[in-house]
Amino acid sequence: MITLRGLTKRYGDTVAVDGLTLDVEEGRVTGFLGPNGAGKSTTMRMILGLDHPTGGEALIAGGPYASLRHPLRVVGALLEAKALHPARSARSHLIAQARSNGIPARRVDEVLETVGLAKVARRRAGTFSLGMYQRLGIAGALLGDPEVLVLDEPVNGLDPEGVRWVRELVRAQAAQGRTIFLSSHLMSEMQLTADRLVVIGRGRLLADAPMAEFLARSALASVRVRTAGPEDRRVLAERMLARGYASVEPADGDGNGLAVRGASAREVGDLAHHLGVRLHELRTVSPSLEQAYMDLTAHSAEYAATAGPRHTTPPATEGKARG
DSSP, X not given: OEEEEEEEEEEXXXXXXXXXXXXXXXXXXXXXXXXXXXXXXXHHHHHTTSXXXXXXXXXXXXBOGGGOSSGGGTEEEESOTTOSXXXXXXXXXXXXXXXXXXXXXXXXXXXXXXXXXXXXXXXXXXXXXXXXXHHHHHHHHHTTOOSEXXXXXXXXXXXXXXXXXXXXXXXXXXXXTOEEEEEOXXXXXXXXXXXXXXXXXXXXXXXXXXXXXXXXXXXXXXXXXXXXXHHHHHHHHHHHHHTTOSEXXXXXXXXXXXXXXXXXXXXXXXXXXXXXXXXXXXXXXXXXXXXXXXXXXXXXXXXXXXXXXXXXXXOOOSSOOOO
């Protein structure tokens, strides 16, 4: 387990991480999301003892990273895939890591096989593509067969097959009871991979919830309900409006459907039962992770781009064009 308690990091007057408190539990993939500049990389660096907190603490299996005698056997990490000497071969790079933590050389060959680099194990890393660097970084994270994996953008530079491989790998690791803490900007992939989401913005915690709950609780989520007839719809809509639900609007165009925001499907169903209103449909309509994430972090982006000035054709000038 990874435990953060009031974790804070300041750089002068800038607060990069602001009082972050959460538990990253074993047996699940926890996705870590946030806009650029939100503090994700700083948080991961503090977990791994690379940056010192200004306040609070980051613990792995109950203690700080610096207290681990053989850290690679407890936590495997990938923060920067190209952080290695380009003249070293993939195998020699991993051998050096293995020796530093008392890991046998045969484990190096095992992880190279796992990540698909066995045939290029003796090639200089400087000749690798970005995707190959990522695979080598993942091999290093797996080297000590650790109980905790901290992976920052592990699918960056991978082709579709590689992206799917990483997804299956981390889910298999979680199924074995390991703790997986994974960041990515690929929302569609995160939605397929993560069991739980942690979202931060400007260094502060914005959300910490299971994936399904995060989507269902989004301001963009709605409940679609279809009554047996228009009179039933009118009665149900009036009572829901009286209860102060965020919005109750016609839906699906046949006179019997409603789209409700600010209530759960259970609340709508219980109310319909209490009123004696017959329902032909009751379901939750959740946004995609990208939609829910963008809505949640709309006011937390450090760097917000615009569409830019619209291109216009310059006005014609009098006289002859210059040759």
